[in-house]
Amino acid sequence: MSAASARVRPPRDVVNGLLDAWGILVFVFLFLPIVIIVIYSFNDNRALIVWREFGIAPYRDAIDNPTIRGAIFTSLRAAAGASVIATVLGSLAGIALALVSAVLLAIEPEPAAADTAASLPGISRS
Amino acid sequence: MAEAATGARVGGGPGRPRRRLPRFSLAIPAWLLFILFFAIPVLLIVWYSFGYKPDIFRTISTDQLSFDRYAESFSSTFRSVFTGTLQISIIGTTLCLLIAFPFAYWLAVKVPSRWRGLLLGLTIVPFWTNFLVRTIGWLILLQPNGPLSGILQDVGLLAHPLDVLDTRAAVQLGVVYNYLPLMIFPLFVALDRLDPALREASKDLGANRWRTFRQVTLPLAMPGVIAGLLLVFIPLTGDYITATVLGGAKGNMVGALVASQFNTAQNWALGSAMAVILIIMILGTVAVFALIGLGVRALVRRSRRVELVGQPV
Numbered sequence: 001m002s003a004a005s006a007r008v009r010p011p012r013d014v015v016n017g018l019l020d021a022w023g024i025l026v027f028v029f030l031f032l033p034i035v036i037i038v039i040y041s042f043n044d045n046r047a048l049i050v051w052r053e054f055g056i057a058p059y060r061d062a063i064d065n066p067t068i069r070g071a072i073f074t075s076l077r078a079a080a081g082a083s084v085i086a087t088v089l090g091s092l093a094g095i096a097l098a099l100v101s102a103v104l105l106a107i108e109p110e111p112a113a114a115d116t117a118a119s120l121p122g123i124s125r126s
Numbered sequence: 127m128a129e130a131a132t133g134a135r136v137g138g139g140p141g142r143p144r145r146r147l148p149r150f151s152l153a154i155p156a157w158l159l160f161i162l163f164f165a166i167p168v169l170l171i172v173w174y175s176f177g178y179k180p181d182i183f184r185t186i187s188t189d190q191l192s193f194d195r196y197a198e199s200f201s202s203t204f205r206s207v208f209t210g211t212l213q214i215s216i217i218g219t220t221l222c223l224l225i226a227f228p229f230a231y232w233l234a235v236k237v238p239s240r241w242r243g244l245l246l247g248l249t250i251v252p253f254w255t256n257f258l259v260r261t262i263g264w265l266i267l268l269q270p271n272g273p274l275s276g277i278l279q280d281v282g283l284l285a286h287p288l289d290v291l292d293t294r295a296a297v298q299l300g301v302v303y304n305y306l307p308l309m310i311f312p313l314f315v316a317l318d319r320l321d322p323a324l325r326e327a328s329k330d331l332g333a334n335r336w337r338t339f340r341q342v343t344l345p346l347a348m349p350g351v352i353a354g355l356l357l358v359f360i361p362l363t364g365d366y367i368t369a370t371v372l373g374g375a376k377g378n379m380v381g382a383l384v385a386s387q388f389n390t391a392q393n394w395a396l397g398s399a400m401a402v403i404l405i406i407m408i409l410g411t412v413a414v415f416a417l418i419g420l421g422v423r424a425l426v427r428r429s430r431r432v433e434l435v436g437q438p439v
Contacts, residue, residue: 033263
């Protein structure tokens with residue numbers, strides 16, 4: 001392909017068209033149940049399945065319900081705590097893994113990177 | 127080894143190294159967590175699986191150890207659930223691969239690069255959405271008087287209301303949906319890392335599309351395929367949420383069976399034995415497919431070697 005024609009969009013062919021269609025179909029598949037949940041969250045009916053009319057009553061009920069409010073805050077607290085603990089323990093374990101594998105694999109500091117750093121203005125090799 | 131040690135010391139800073147803790151000591155907190163919350167519980171499950179349920183009020187007793195719970199797990203009542211689970215997970219993993227591979231290829235190769243980041247982000251959104259919420263989305267969708275049923279009947283594809291809920295088919299659909307992102311991500315990474323120059327070189331050397339795919343793209347994407355298969359198959363086989371929400375009695379899976387033994391039947395010994403069998407079943411299936419994969423690879427390599435030696439240029 002020459003440089004001039006490289007800027008032109010490749011011609012549509014059957015395989016590319018099928019791949020495009022497949023990509024769109026997979027996205028529809030991935031978002032279908034999520035969109036349905038969002039739509040049905042505005043369903044003004046106590047029964048989940050049967051659609052009655054649009055309304056924000058479910059949201060009002062959820063916010064007014066102390067049990068649901070408590071559950072939301074519990075979830076947030078648990079998530080925050082888990083994130084902090086996982087970050088600390090995971091970082092420490094990651095550092096240890098990097099140190100140990102550097103010894104096991106005998107990884108030297110990359111000379112190429114050191115040269116690059118030394119060639120930068122203001123950084124001299126000591 | 128000595129060189130490595132000096133190398134690491136140089137990196138550590140000037141001066142003589144002080145006595146300090148070994149390098150791995152930073153990992154000790156994570157190890158403790160791992161031992162406390164993974165190794166010990168699993169060992170406890172193995173221990174419990176040899177016990178029995180003494181009476182209706184107590185859940186477990188281990189004063190007499192036996193393999194009886196394993197025999198019970200393999201009784202005809204539960205055996206169909208084990209084979210059904212294996213069927214669902216093998217078909218589900220295969221479907222995930224077949225759906226995800228063209229999609230990941232499209233995302234990594236065909237989509238204009240300015241759209242790629244956005245579309246990849248959109249692929250992560252369902253993955254971030256709560257597992258249970260996604261599954262309940264399907265519960266609404268698949269209702270006999272739900273939206274999908276209505277549309278299919280209006281279009282004329284369906285003569286009567288959709289009757290798929292509480293069957294194995296619904297569970298199959300649910301697990302494919304729930305684990306599809308775990309197949310897409312490793313495939314995308316593998317295909318995205320492929321240098322387009324390799325495909326161009328293949329084309330320049332006279333290979334058509336199909337041959338380029340078969341002999342260049344697919345072999346180089348194999349690490350991604352294997353990672354995706356493991357990431358999907360292992361959690362999918364142990365999944366119980368999908369089966370509980372969508373499966374009913376006909377679409378039961380081992381995970382749901384284990385959960386019901388612990389929560390409802392209060393028979394921890396039987397539940398533990400089932401859990402151990404599930405673990406062994408997963409490991410065994412992975413091992414069998416790994417052996418098949420190695421065999422196929424050896425055959426492919428041998429056939430290619432013959433081709434190269436037999437037809438000198």
